[in-house]
Amino acid sequence: MPSLGADMVAGTLVEWRIKPGASVRHGDVVALIDTEKGIIDIESFEDGIVEKLVVQPGTRVPVGATLAFFQGEPSAPQAAGPMQAAGPPTPAPPTAAPPAAARGGKRISPAARAKARELGVDVQGIEGTGPQGAVTLSDVERAAAGVRAAAPAAKDRSGMRNAIAASMSRSKREIPHYYLQLAVDLRAALDWLETFNASRPVPERLLTAVLFNKAAARAAAERPGFNGYFGPRGFEPASSVHLGVAIALRGGGLVAPAILNAEQKPLPVLMRELQDLVTRVRAGHMRGSEIASATITVTSLGDEGVDIVYPIIHPPQVAIIGFGSVVERPWAVDGRIEARPIVNVTLAADHRVTDGRVGAQFLARIRDLLMQPADL
Amino acid sequence: MTPADATPLVTYREALREGLRDALRADPRVFLMGEDVGRYGGCYAVTKSLLGEFGEERIRDTPLSESAFVGAGIGAALGGLRPIVEIMTVNFSLLALDQIVNNAATLCHMSGGQCPVPLVIRMATGAGRQLAAQHSHSFEGWYAHIPGLRIVAPATLEDARGMLGAALRCPDPVLIFEHIGLLNMQGELTAANTPVDMDHAAVRRPGRDITLLTYGGSLYKSLEAATQLAADGVEVEVVDLRTLRPLDDALIMDSVRRTHRALIVDEGWRSGGLSAELGTRIVEQAFYELDAPIARVCTAEVPIPYPKHLEDAALPSVERIVAAARTLVSRES
Numbered sequence: 001m002p003s004l005g006a007d008m009v010a011g012t013l014v015e016w017r018i019k020p021g022a023s024v025r026h027g028d029v030v031a032l033i034d035t036e037k038g039i040i041d042i043e044s045f046e047d048g049i050v051e052k053l054v055v056q057p058g059t060r061v062p063v064g065a066t067l068a069f070f071q072g073e074p075s076a077p078q079a080a081g082p083m084q085a086a087g088p089p090t091p092a093p094p095t096a097a098p099p100a101a102a103r104g105g106k107r108i109s110p111a112a113r114a115k116a117r118e119l120g121v122d123v124q125g126i127e128g129t130g131p132q133g134a135v136t137l138s139d140v141e142r143a144a145a146g147v148r149a150a151a152p153a154a155k156d157r158s159g160m161r162n163a164i165a166a167s168m169s170r171s172k173r174e175i176p177h178y179y180l181q182l183a184v185d186l187r188a189a190l191d192w193l194e195t196f197n198a199s200r201p202v203p204e205r206l207l208t209a210v211l212f213n214k215a216a217a218r219a220a221a222e223r224p225g226f227n228g229y230f231g232p233r234g235f236e237p238a239s240s241v242h243l244g245v246a247i248a249l250r251g252g253g254l255v256a257p258a259i260l261n262a263e264q265k266p267l268p269v270l271m272r273e274l275q276d277l278v279t280r281v282r283a284g285h286m287r288g289s290e291i292a293s294a295t296i297t298v299t300s301l302g303d304e305g306v307d308i309v310y311p312i313i314h315p316p317q318v319a320i321i322g323f324g325s326v327v328e329r330p331w332a333v334d335g336r337i338e339a340r341p342i343v344n345v346t347l348a349a350d351h352r353v354t355d356g357r358v359g360a361q362f363l364a365r366i367r368d369l370l371m372q373p374a375d376l
Numbered sequence: 377m378t379p380a381d382a383t384p385l386v387t388y389r390e391a392l393r394e395g396l397r398d399a400l401r402a403d404p405r406v407f408l409m410g411e412d413v414g415r416y417g418g419c420y421a422v423t424k425s426l427l428g429e430f431g432e433e434r435i436r437d438t439p440l441s442e443s444a445f446v447g448a449g450i451g452a453a454l455g456g457l458r459p460i461v462e463i464m465t466v467n468f469s470l471l472a473l474d475q476i477v478n479n480a481a482t483l484c485h486m487s488g489g490q491c492p493v494p495l496v497i498r499m500a501t502g503a504g505r506q507l508a509a510q511h512s513h514s515f516e517g518w519y520a521h522i523p524g525l526r527i528v529a530p531a532t533l534e535d536a537r538g539m540l541g542a543a544l545r546c547p548d549p550v551l552i553f554e555h556i557g558l559l560n561m562q563g564e565l566t567a568a569n570t571p572v573d574m575d576h577a578a579v580r581r582p583g584r585d586i587t588l589l590t591y592g593g594s595l596y597k598s599l600e601a602a603t604q605l606a607a608d609g610v611e612v613e614v615v616d617l618r619t620l621r622p623l624d625d626a627l628i629m630d631s632v633r634r635t636h637r638a639l640i641v642d643e644g645w646r647s648g649g650l651s652a653e654l655g656t657r658i659v660e661q662a663f664y665e666l667d668a669p670i671a672r673v674c675t676a677e678v679p680i681p682y683p684k685h686l687e688d689a690a691l692p693s694v695e696r697i698v699a700a701a702r703t704l705v706s707r708e709s
Contacts (some may be wrong), residue, residue: 111636130668135635137573137667203388 001040001054003063004035004287004292007123011035012060013067022050024070029287030068036163042288048072107134114232117142125166129172141228160253171315173228176351179310184370185328185333185340193374200326208326209300210271212343215369215375216321217241217262220296224353225361226319226347227296235318240264244294245274247281256314257286258294267376280313306345318350323365329370381549389559392422392498394458398569399540400430402576403458409436409445410462410498413548419464420500420559446472446497450480458544463499465507466515466553480549481524496540501529501556502593502643503691509679510689514643516553516592517586517650520592520621526550527621528574529592531558533565533603535618546574553620555643557595577624579631583613586701587631589654590641591617594692598641601697610705612633612639620650628654631663637704641692646674668704673697 001011014032029041048070055067066374108116108123112135116123126143130136143165171177180350189211195204220241221226228237243262248254252343259265259273280286296318299311302325309322322343331340349359369376386394400407404439408423408430413436417424427435438445442463449461462468469476476497484492503512520527524550534553543550578596581602590598595616602612613631617623632638638658643652655670676690 047672109636110664112624114664131705131707136666371695 001033001061001063001065002288003031004040005167005289008035008163009122010060010062011040011092011210013057014039016053016055018050018053018068022054023050024050025144025211027289033288036159038160038249038284038286040286040288040291044070046070048185064320078122082199085283092360105336107132109134111137112140113312116133122162125162125168125169131258153231155305159251159341160255167315169314171312175313175315175318177313177348178351178356179365180347180349180359181308181330182345182367182369183202183342184362185331186343186370188324189370190341190374201229204268204271206267206271207274208302209323210267211370211373211376212244212300213243213262213274213298213325214261214265214267214270215366216298216375217243217259218369219365220279220319221263222365223358226349226362227356229316229351230318230353235350240295242293242295244297244317245277246297246299246311247278250282253280255286255291256294256297256299257281257290260289260293296320296375298323302343309346311346311348313350318353319362320348322348332336384431384564384662385562385693386533386565388533388536388554388561389420389422391659392540392554393424394565394569395537395540396423396426398537399460399544400426400434403544405456405458406460407434407436407452407457408460408462409438409449411438411440411445411464413437413462418462420554422554422559423462424706427608433593436705442468442472444662446475447479447499447670449495450483451639453493454483454491458494458496460496460498460540460544461621464652465556466501467498467499467510467513471478471517471555476519476525476549476551477522478572479646484548485524493549494544494547494696495549496543496552498504498540498552498554500556500559501553503680503687504557504593506682506687507556507686508682512680514592514675515606516551516620517538517642517644517653518649519551520623520653521543522621524548524575526619527553528619529553529555529617531555531592531595531616531618532580533561533563534570534639535572537569538568539574540569541569550574553592557593558596559588561596562682574619575624575669579613580616581610581612581614583635585611585635586613586637587628587635588612588614588639588641588697588701588705589617590614591620594641594643597692597694597699600694601701604694604698605701609680610701611635612701615620623654623657625657625661628658631657632662633665636665638666638670638702639697640670640674641697641700642672642674643692644674645677646672647677649674671700673700 012034014034016031018030024044025047026044028044030044031042033040033042049068051071053068115137120139121144124136126139128135129139170290181364207371224237224316227241241263242258243258244256244258246256257277295313297311297320300323301309305325307324310322311320311322314318326341328339329342330337347363348357412419413423414427414435446461449459452459479494480493501514501516516527519525526546529540530539543552581599590596598614602614605612613635615631640651640654644650651672651674658670673692673696678690681687681690
């Protein structure tokens with residue numbers, strides 16, 4: 001069972017897409033797994049022949065459990081072994097314990113543990129308010145009440161709400177965020193986009209969001225302190241940018257699947273992948289490699305008309321970039337006031353890894369990239 | 377007493393005496409013996425005036441030999457009487473430990489039920505009156521270790537008066553522990569000696585947050601602590617154990633299952649004491665109900681000191697009880 005997110009502890013096998021004896025290539029969808037984030041298509045990380053399916057559909061198993069055995073390809077002989085759970089940079093296992101309880105593990109009172117089991121609440125994601133930071137009965141009941149309160153807006157998504165609650169609580173508990181904000185003049189970017197789109201049929205036209213994503217990915221690739229994971233051994237930079245894109249789901253909830261190697265992809269490719277991603281995510285067809293692998297995330301609430309987003313880092317990532325809406329504002333240009341399309345770009349970054357100075361340089365780099373759209 | 381004065385204020389001491397008087401009146405087989413219980417009126421003046429009322433046959437001064445007069449009490453009980461033996465303090469009862477543990481507690485068992493020992497032993501226990509390390513200890517937890525004995529600790533006026541009757545009705549030897557800190561406690565007591573049982577604990581103050589288990593002299597410190605904690609919104613349920621052997625597991629666990637937290641206040645020492653037994657039972661029977669570690673407030677592990685400030689420092693205090701309760705409900709602990 002692959003880990004499809006730092007806070008995933010188990011998943012339910014919904015359906016096998018392979019049979020014993022079938023030939024499987026790296027990247028083939030082999031199974032559907034139900035997680036707090038919805039049903040995910042699981043891809044094989046190996047080439048081989050399916051030897052045996054271990055887990056039956058409908059079974060919930062912990063992360064790391066063996067799902068199936070593959071026989072290595074004759075051309076590349078290898079011993080039959082469990083399907084590798086590790087894909088591209090595997091996030092560290094959940095380390096939700098607050099520092100005070102780090103040595104003895106998370107403290108959970110016996111009553112809280114029993115109640116959490118009864119209510120189906122993930123106790124690891126709950127912050128304890130009891131003696132020595134222990135999770136108490138009332139902590140569990142509060143967490144469960146929170147899930148229930150969110151339930152009317154998001155039917156059947158209480159698991160996702162739980163997962164978001166766990167992840168965001170962990171983030172605010174463990175990650176010392178710092179926030180920076182920069183207003184960027186988009187006149188050059190929008191002019192370039194208009195010219196670009198004018199000569200193309202509707203399906204090939206680009207959205208502003210693609211420019212944002214590319215600029216963020218490029219800046220992240222150049223400044224490694226923002227792209228990677230913070231694990232038990234500290235910060236580990238990622239070798240390429242898997243750009244998480246926060247996508248709100250109809251009916252409530254939020255996921256941030258990744259566009260892999262986003263810094264290397266031309267704008268039209270990014271546009272296609274973004275559309276594909278949004279369509280599939282909203283239809284409930286995310287791939288495992290997308291859901292678990294983001295190295296940095298972009299969130300854009302411009303559609304909703306907000307000026308500025310103050311985002312929360314998705315652990316174990318170390319940075320998240322927010323884009324507000326693009327609005328015309330008075331802007332001083334060469335000593336005169338002009339109306340310019342302005343977007344507020346925010347950076348929330350992990351102070352354990354970077355400081356405000358490099359954060360400011362990172363934001364400035366995004367601005368510079370957006371002001372040279374032809375080079376994106 | 378005038379009719380208009382139907383519920384006068386009485387002391388714990390007077391309530392004990394009232395219980396003795398009622399027992400002596402009710403059953404001619406009942407008699408009292410012990411050191412200085414007659415002419416002197418008892419070392420704590422509990423038996424004052426009883427000699428004049430009931431005579432030397434039934435209020436008997438004894439030589440200074442705990443072993444001898446407890447043994448005589450056992451013999452009288454075996455012979456069909458209903459003796460009440462007073463031992464000055466629990467420290468002195470150690471001189472009669474052989475009679476209590478090897479004879480009183482065992483004879484019914486060893487005779488296959490043919491020789492029950494319906495003996496009642498009253499003794500003073502506890503500290504707080506600067507009587508130093510040989511007159512101030514709380515060994516009731518030791519006696520609660522012994523099968524064959526019943527151990528009770530009346531903490532209210534009603535129990536001080538009524539438990540003696542219940543003890544005399546019991547076919548087994550019963551040890552009644554009267555805390556010296558309570559003797560001068562005053563309160564209202566109904567005129568009639570309504571029978572009380574000695575089988576159950578009692579909730580003296582209901583509360584939803586913490587179960588506080590205590591008995592005897594620590595009850596009022598606990599109630600005072602509960603009042604202070606209530607001002608901060610922490611509702612403590614104060615349970616008066618009343619019977620230390622057997623313990624009323626049903627009531628204790630019922631309370632812990634409601635509050636999910638347990639605080640034990642015992643004037644005995646912590647190591648190997650009654651508080652350890654209570655804590656273990658809770659873990660055995662209500663582990664999955666616990667929402668916080670069990671906390672204990674006991675006497676410091678020293679012989680009870682003589683100087684007032686050191687004696688106070690050694691004993692459970694309202695402040696220590698309040699502090700311990702807070703550790704169960706707050707994060708900063």
